[in-house]
Amino acid sequence: MNRITTAFADAKESGHPALLPFLCAGSPQIDSLPKLLPAMQAAGAAVVEIGFPYSDPVADGPTIAAAMHIALEEGITPEIIFEQVRSVRDDLTIGLVAMVSVSIVIALGGPASFTKQAADAGFDGCIFPDLPLGESDAYLKACKANGLSMILLISPTTPDDRAVEIANASTGFAYLIARSGITGESNDVPDISERVRNIRKRSSTPIACGFGISTPEHVGKIVQYADGAIVGSALVRRLINAHKANQDYVVEAELAVTELATGLISMDQF
Secondary structure (H helix, E strand, C coil): CCHHHHHHHHHHHHCCCEEEEEEECCCCCCCCHHHHHHHHHHHCCCEEEEECCCCCCCCCCHHHHHHHHHHHHHCCCHHHHHHHHHHHHHHCCCEEEEECCHHHHHHCCCHHHHHHHHHHHCCCEEECCCCCHHHCHHHHHHHHHCCCEEECEECCCCCHHHHHHHHHHCCCCEEEECCCCCCCCCCCCCCCHHHHHHHHCCCCCCEEEECCCCCHHHHHHHCCCCCEEEECHHHHHHHHHHHHCCCCHHHHHHHHHHHHHHHHHCHHHC
């Protein structure tokens, strides 16, 4: 069974929803990914999203855009990301998702070529954030052929009927965007309860929610309704700041995810 499917099945059985941290490959150092992934697993991550740096980030706020700039300056490439994942895959049980722009996929030979390379490296799924549902057939087919989940995004402005269609087309889980705009930390989280209920009436696909999820309290509020919480900017910022301060960013990563994971088991208090 695909590791992402397994992660959400295990989360459902245990009663504790899934935590999905986001890492930018190549940040804060070009060789950071093989060090960070085992730390994410040890800290309680169920699935890790790995961003493929791109010179024109899609819907990414200043923190992740800065991380991608750092990574590109460090010399990260998709080929290096594949090799780094391959180097630690046998030591990991967590699911790994490639978050990658369609432009990069096309540059690497198209969806069939990219998904084969991703699967061979040890990825379990893909998110193509700039891919609309109406243009996704070739990508869905390629992911399926290579045993990968394909996660599609549901925006806050997507009508319910369309949101259900996107959720049903997704495999592994559907990515529910919590708020409009770009990614980044926030002081609060929107109420997603009605949105999730409306989707679940007609879709059994697990739902993970991201954009602005920054604290254990945020995680706790989100997973009262969603099957998983996605945390990106808050984690990426902590890693960059730790590295700038000459601190051990791998230790900081494990600490950050451990803290965020407390929201999964103490959500009733929120």
